[in-house]
Amino acid sequence: YLINDLFIKLLHLFSVSANGGNILVWYTEGSHWINIKPVLETLINRGHQVTVLVPTVSMFMNTSEPSRFHYEPFNVSFSMEDIELIYEDLLHFSMYEMDQMSYLQIYIRFMDLMKTDLYYTLKYLDGVLKSETMMKKLKQGNYDVLLADPIYLGSDLTAEILGIPLVFTLRFFLAHNFERHCAQLPAPPSFVPAAMSKLTDKMNFSERLWNFLFYALNDIVLNHILWKEVMGRADIWLMRTYWDFDFPRPFLPNFKFVGGLHCRPAKPLPEDMEEFVQSSGDAGIVVFTLGSLVKNITTEKGNIIASALAQIPQKVLWRYAGEKPDTLGANTRIYKWIPQNDLLGHPKTRAFITHGGTNGIYEAIYHSVPMVGIPMFGDQPENMIHMETKGAAVIVDLNSMKTEDLKDAINAVINEKTYKENIxxxxxxxxxxPMSPLDEAVFWIEFTMRNKGAKHLRVQAHELTWYQYHSLDVLAFLLAVVLLLILLFIKTCSFCFQRCCGRKEKTKRKAE
Amino acid sequence: YLINDLFIKLLHLFSVSANGGNILVWYTEGSHWINIKPVLETLINRGHQVTVLVPTVSMFMNTSEPSRFHYEPFNVSFSMEDIELIYEDLLHFSMYEMDQMSYLQIYIRFMDLMKTDLYYTLKYLDGVLKSETMMKKLKQGNYDVLLADPIYLGSDLTAEILGIPLVFTLRFFLAHNFERHCAQLPAPPSFVPAAMSKLTDKMNFSERLWNFLFYALNDIVLNHILWKEVMGRADIWLMRTYWDFDFPRPFLPNFKFVGGLHCRPAKPLPEDMEEFVQSSGDAGIVVFTLGSLVKNITTEKGNIIASALAQIPQKVLWRYAGEKPDTLGANTRIYKWIPQNDLLGHPKTRAFITHGGTNGIYEAIYHSVPMVGIPMFGDQPENMIHMETKGAAVIVDLNSMKTEDLKDAINAVINEKTYKENIxxxxxxxxxxPMSPLDEAVFWIEFTMRNKGAKHLRVQAHELTWYQYHSLDVLAFLLAVVLLLILLFIKTCSFCFQRCCGRKEKTKRKAE
Incomplete structure (x- = not known):
């Protein structure tokens, strides 16, 4: 009686070869790379082969380290210094310049940064899409699926040319432009805050107005640079959030929310670190990092932060690559690198001071550690607003911050019970x-390989124009019909009226 | 390091008592009861206590049979004959009358049936909500969750009064009225066909127009009888479809698609039945049932069907309670009852002739048996259109059907390869x-018990009015601003023009 089941299992076996599938991974950087790695590791454990496209110049993808991935390097015509300069430029703009600029200046600067970004994107694509040797090699690779973060443009076109299914992994795009226009994700501006608008799902009239305009302006400004058609062919969108972090919103059958898939139980700390942590006694410790991109801050900020830390009863482990601040207290130790996840999972940890990256926040959620956020750029301000709204964090502004502010924030999340309850x-x-986010991500990647896509999850909205989607043609037709009926009614009335009056006049005339 | 995990597990233990949870199930009938039973069985296996509200008069819920459920009977002031009369009335209307009626007549008859339905619904509620003894008993029951099909009204109000979470299980409501207005499910009329409109997700202009009007008319007609506020508080909506059956569409985080949760591998057949099945040889068998509600059809229809069946090479097992047709072939056997799932899972089964109930279709999908549909009422015509659109079924119209039509349909689904490939x-x-639908349904019911609801999955749209939801107030404001600016512009222009001309005139006058 199990012939059908057997048949289906056989189908699976044939579509993905006995030695597992052949997975191609698009190049990526920073936190995206950190986030996708555990998925790739798991896929390798499950017998698949993983090939990662890596530019010859990369800040985060180190091909020289021994690895279980097969790296496929491609040439790019710029240097590491170029890339580092861009990041520094972006950081400086977000952290210091923006506060002193008018909206127009910000807009001009932003468009400038976008232009630079596009310039480098095209240089990356020269190394892949425009390189005949590379494309030939990829075609010969017989890949079953391409896995990519759509922020790094060009993966959709590559999958199209190779004729293979495409799985996206995405945190979000500005104003959900990719999600809305390419994947047809519905986003009513009345309760779905646009990404980067810094709004929550509870909005008053003026906030809803701003949210509406934010979507509309982004549609106008960014619409022409998006390759809707090609990106719309992605089979599965693995979103790097879940409802612990994001506000509930409508979504589509091919959206899978796998936020925090990199989280795992803590491992024991290095011996000297454990000793320092244990020395904190009942007061416990505070873990502090501003992320992998921010290496140092101004001496002034460093001193403000250090003196705030010196005034709390906890011991502090601070990941910091800059010069040692003068005001550093005896309770604070500076490290070039810390085992962040293992520290957050330590029972003595009372609070996490963070720049608000999605990965770090998810580790804090996983281990239930309340947060103090010092957000700087990208999705960080928005991420921290999510945590603040849910009552699990206090936000401190880097630019206006005083020693008191940081001290009060740390004391609040540690001593006020609600923060711990909420986290x-x-x-x-x-x-x-029902299922761990890592397992879910792996399932849908394997599903896409087994079934050569996921067509049954694709909404018909892809085949509609924007005015059809919103039924504007239907509304226009109905309006036309109503107007026609009104016109007919008026004409008929006036005709009857004329005949009636005409007759009366005739009668009158006769009477005269 | 596992203190947090332990803490969470302890939380679960405390919120649901050590002996499992206490589940109250709202009364239900027919296929809904068949569908929910496997969930209740599994919940009992997992150590929960299940109490089912049953009216003293019920067609399907037999409280006298030995059962692991605890039945809680409530009094209703009508007889079994009354109920059977209503069903017969409904069947007769759907199967025979409707075809000979004008739209206006259908509408009047439909509103009449709705009125009767509401009349009986209130009688049911007299036995629960209006009965002091029953409500007192339910309050003392200390239930953790109420599980209900919202089609059987009143569960929402009961959960509200008892102050317990609410989990809905639903196939659909006419034009998705419950889902759209109570749960805030988005349903763009451009690609989400309204339930009972008999449309698919691929629509041309006139179909989109009809779909739009179908939603709009239903909004107008049914809006006043819905208790939005109360029904909107449901924590989880377990929908009885999945993307094998339904067209992909937007949905919300608290919607879980658990279609076909009752499906299970086939068990061996009774000996004599197995013998008959084996006697079919390579030709195989056809399984035929018109569902549990339709006991017999007219003699004429019976003969048409029987003579069609007599002309196919397969052996036929027909579930039929009516009189034996004269034209019955030697290859056809009539049974009062058949083990439908076990027959569909039999390797000799080639086709399934069905009325198109959701449960039966799901068993055919589970065992990959192509279908011939003879839909009659309710969701059946629509269900069969889904299967026909997906290329797994042929539809035959009961009223206009000739012997040839049925014979050709059966031969097509058996002999044309595409039907088998599609199923x-x-x-x-x-x-x-990732997870069986039964496991998923059980998970979310237990989740709701553990967490006393599922607030984090609830969209903020619930707090908005309809014009706020669609941003109509924002649009009106923006329109007003634009109009004001135009008005200001015109006024300024005319003012300038006047001054200008005025001066000229003055100059002219001076010159004169």
Whole structure:
């Protein structure tokens, strides 16, 4: 009686070869790379072969380290210094310049940065799409699926040329432009805050107005640079959030929310670090990092931060590559690198001071550690607003921050019970789901390989124009019909009226 | 390091008592009861206590049979004959009358049936909500969750009064009225066909127009009888479809698609039945049933069907309670009852002739058996259109059907390869998902009990009015601003023009 089941299993076996599938991974950087790595590791454990496209110049993807991935390097015509300069430029703009600029200046500067970004994107694509040797090699690779973050443009076109399914992994794009226009994700501006608008799902009239305009302006400004058609062919969108972090919103059958897939239980700390942590006693420790991109801050900021840390009863482990501040207290130790996840999972940890990257926040949620956020750029301000709205964090502004502010924020998240309660609630949502996010991500990548895509999850909205989608042609037709009926009614009335009056006049005339 | 995990597990233990949770199930009938039973069985296996509200008069819920459920009977002031009369009335209307009626007549008859339905619904509620003894008993029951099909009204109000979470299980409501207005499910009329409109997700202009009007008319007609506010508080909506059956569409985080949760591998057949099945040889068998509600059809129809069946090479097992037709062939056997799932899972089964109920279709998908549909009422015509659109079924119209039509349809689904290929593809979608639908349904019911609801999955749209939801107030404001600016511009222009001309005139006058 199990012939059908057997048949289906055989189908799976044939579509993905006995030695597992052949997975191609688009180049990526920074936190995206950190996030996708555990998925790739798991795929390798499950017998698949993983090939990663890497530019010869990369800040985060180190091909010289021994690795289980097969790296496929491609040439780019710029240097590491160029890339580092761009990041510094972006950081400086976000952290210091923006506050002193008018909206127009910000807009001009932003478009400038976008232009630079596009310039480098095209240089990357020269190394892949425009390189005949590379494309030939990729074609011969017989890949079953391409896995990519759509922020790094060009993967859609490559998958199209190779004729293979495409799986996206995405945190978000500005104003959900990719998600809305390419994947047809519905986003009513009345309760779905646009990404980067810094709004929550609870909005008053003026916030809803701003959200509406934010979507509309982004549609106008960015619409022409998007390759809707090609990107729209992605089979699965693995979104790097879940409802512990994001506000509930409508979504589509091919959207899978796998936020925090990199999270894992803590491992023991190095011996000297454990000793320092244990020396904190009942007061416990505070973990502090501003992320992998920000290496140092101004001496002034460094001193403000250090003197705030010196005034709390906890011991502090601070990941910092800059010069040692003068005001550094005896309770604070500076490290070039810290095992962040293992520290957050340590029972003595009371708070996490973070720049608000998605990966770090998810580790704090996983281990239920309340946060103090010092957000700087990208999705960080927005991420911290999510955590603040859910009552699990206090936000401190880097530019206007005084020693008192930081000290008060740390004391609040540690001593006021609600912060711990709220992060425990979020942690419970994270852990209490039918399937771990890592398993879910792996399942849908393998599904796409087995079934050569996921067509049955694709909404018909892809085949509609924007005015058809919103039924504007239907509305126009109905309006036309109503107007016609009104016109007919008026004409008929006036005709009857004329005949009636005409007759009366005739009668009158006769009477005369 | 596992203190957090432990804490969360302890939380679960405390919120649901050590002996499992206490589940209250709202009364239901027919296929809904058949569908929910496997969930309740599994919940009992997992240590929960299940109490089912049953009216003293019920067609399907037999409280006298030995059962693991605890039945809680409530009084209703009508007889079994009354109920059977209503069903017969409904069947007669749907199967025979409707074809000879004008739209206006259908509408009047439909509103009449709705009125009768509401009349009986209130009688049911007299036995629960209006009965002091029953409500007192339910309050003392200390239930953790109420599980209900919202089609049987009143569960929302009961959950509200008892102050317990609410989980809905639903196939659909006419034009998705419950889903759209109570749960805030988005349904763009351009690609989401309204339930009962008999449309698919691929629509041309006139179909989109009809779909738009179908939603709009239903909004106008049914809006006033819905208790939006109360029904909107449901924590989880377990939908009885999946993307093997339904067209992909936008949905919300608290919508879980658990279609086909009752499906299970086939068990061996009774000995004599197995013998008959084996006697079919390579030709195989056809399984035929018109569902549990339709006991017999007219003698004329019976003869048409029987003579069609007599002309096919397969052996036929026909579930039929009516009189034996004269034209019955030697290859056809009539049974009062058949083990439908076990027959569909039999390797000799070539086709399934069905009325198109959701449960039966799902068993056919599970066992990959192509279908011939003879739909009659309710969701059946629509269900069969889904299967026909996906290329896994042929539809035959009961009223206009000739012997040839049925014979050709059966031969087509058996002999044309595409039908088998398509049902195999749907079956693969059914089986190839991260978690079985039964497990998923059980998970979310238990989740709701553990967490006393599922607030984090609830969209903020619930707090908006309809014009806020569609940003109509924002649009009106923007329109007003634009009009004001135009008005200001015109006024300024005319003012300048006047001054200018005025001066000229003055100059002119001076010159004169």
């Amino acid at each position: 425990l609630r979020l942690s419970s949502i994270y852990h209490d789901r | 195999l593809r749907l079956s693969s979608i059914y089986h190839d998902r």
